[in-house]
Amino acid sequence: MAQSILDAELGDLEGIGPATEKKLRDAGVESVLDLAVALPEELVEVIGGSKENASALIFTAHRMLKESGLLDKDFIPAIEAYQRRQTMLRCTTGSQNLDDLLKGGIESQAITEVWGDYGTGKSQLCHTVCVTAQMPSAKRGFAGSVVYIDSEGTFRPERVYQIAQARGLDPEEVLKRVIVCKVYNSPHLELVIRNLGKYIEKFDAKLVVVDSIISLHRAEFLGRGTLAERQQRLNRLVHRLLRIAEIYNVAILVTNQVQAQPDAFIGDPTKPAGGHILAHACTYRIYLRKAGQQRLAIMVDSPYHPYSQTNFAITEGGIDDPEIKRNGPVDSVK
Numbered sequence: 001m002a003q004s005i006l007d008a009e010l011g012d013l014e015g016i017g018p019a020t021e022k023k024l025r026d027a028g029v030e031s032v033l034d035l036a037v038a039l040p041e042e043l044v045e046v047i048g049g050s051k052e053n054a055s056a057l058i059f060t061a062h063r064m065l066k067e068s069g070l071l072d073k074d075f076i077p078a079i080e081a082y083q084r085r086q087t088m089l090r091c092t093t094g095s096q097n098l099d100d101l102l103k104g105g106i107e108s109q110a111i112t113e114v115w116g117d118y119g120t121g122k123s124q125l126c127h128t129v130c131v132t133a134q135m136p137s138a139k140r141g142f143a144g145s146v147v148y149i150d151s152e153g154t155f156r157p158e159r160v161y162q163i164a165q166a167r168g169l170d171p172e173e174v175l176k177r178v179i180v181c182k183v184y185n186s187p188h189l190e191l192v193i194r195n196l197g198k199y200i201e202k203f204d205a206k207l208v209v210v211d212s213i214i215s216l217h218r219a220e221f222l223g224r225g226t227l228a229e230r231q232q233r234l235n236r237l238v239h240r241l242l243r244i245a246e247i248y249n250v251a252i253l254v255t256n257q258v259q260a261q262p263d264a265f266i267g268d269p270t271k272p273a274g275g276h277i278l279a280h281a282c283t284y285r286i287y288l289r290k291a292g293q294q295r296l297a298i299m300v301d302s303p304y305h306p307y308s309q310t311n312f313a314i315t316e317g318g319i320d321d322p323e324i325k326r327n328g329p330v331d332s333v334k
């Protein structure tokens with residue numbers, strides 16, 4: 001990452017005087033990167049003034065990032081976009097089958113969402129990538145550490161230990177590079193995500209796991225009257241995550257719960273929770289399903305992967321390939 005941009009003071013930015021700089025710092029916005037991932041409404045709360053003014057400050061921060069090559073410029077030939085995507089990092093999920101579904105693994109600069117019923121392997125995948133993300137790129141890892149945000153209280157360091165051991169890595173070294181944050185309520189989750197950039201830099205993280213993204217908001221905002229606010233806050237949360245993924249070149253893996261769809265007469269009567277807010281913000285959406293003893297993964301939504309299906313296994317070493325591998329169009333794999 002270009003050092004100059006990280007060293008740049010907020011006060012160097014056009015439109016930020018000493019008083020504004022102090023207000024921003026007091027609110028935890030300490031760098032150009034922090035400003036770039038801020039949202040106009042929040043800035044208004046911190047520094048006062050109009051939303052337009054706040055948007056202009058964020059725009060200036062974006063311009064600096066674009067000039068230093070951390071963000072794409074507004075108009076670029078597609079060949080440049082293509083070349084930039086070639087530098088994007090990919091990390092193995094532990095299963096070749098699942099990697100093939102993702103055309104090589106979990107991508108940086110994107111949010112990958114896995115959703116499915118209880119026990120389908122969402123948290124197992126999260127635990128497995130805590131290990132694989134630390135492997136060198138020659139072994140299809142990110143060679144970086146992991147920030148793990150646990151909103152369901154289901155993170156188990158001993159499971160990471162077991163997976164690392166089964167994969168021939170030093171379990172204690174692996175555990176040192178998984179930074180866990182247990183969150184207790186939705187404002188806490190929002191605060192942690194607001195400060196995520198700082199943790200990514202501090203721990204040199206290449207992967208952020210959020211298990212799960214919606215459970216707290218879902219539990220706290222009950223009833224129709226609160227739905228609009230819940231969706232608005234989730235919207236901010238996931239858009240901030242997406243910006244963080246792009247600016248810091250990290251992969252973001254989030255899990256999501258299912259929502260019953262009692263009016264569905266054909267097909268699977270479940271859908272991911274969170275409605276269209278999550279659907280639009282997540283780059284890739286993978287549906288996990290149990291089929292007898294085995295697990296199926298379906299690529300439900302992606303800008304460039306086909307709608308396809310594969311199978312995987314959960315083993316002592318975490319997510320792995322099943323004995324008999326099956327790939328193909330959806331419903332051809334049973």
Ligand SMILES: Nc1ncnc2c1ncn2[C@@H]1O[C@H](COP(=O)(O)OP(=O)(O)OP(=O)(O)O)[C@@H](O)[C@H]1O
Nearest residue numbers: 116117118119120121122123124125154314315316
């Ligand atoms: N050490 C292990 N070896 C093999 N399989 C395991 C092991 N640990 C857990 N599992 C399998 O993983 C399943 C649990 O998966 P996981 O915890 O990922 O579910 P989930 O999709 O996160 O569900 P929830 O929605 O309840 O959080 C168990 O049913 C078990 O079959």
Ligand SMILES: [Mg+2]
Nearest residue numbers: 122123124154
């Ligand atoms: Mg789970």
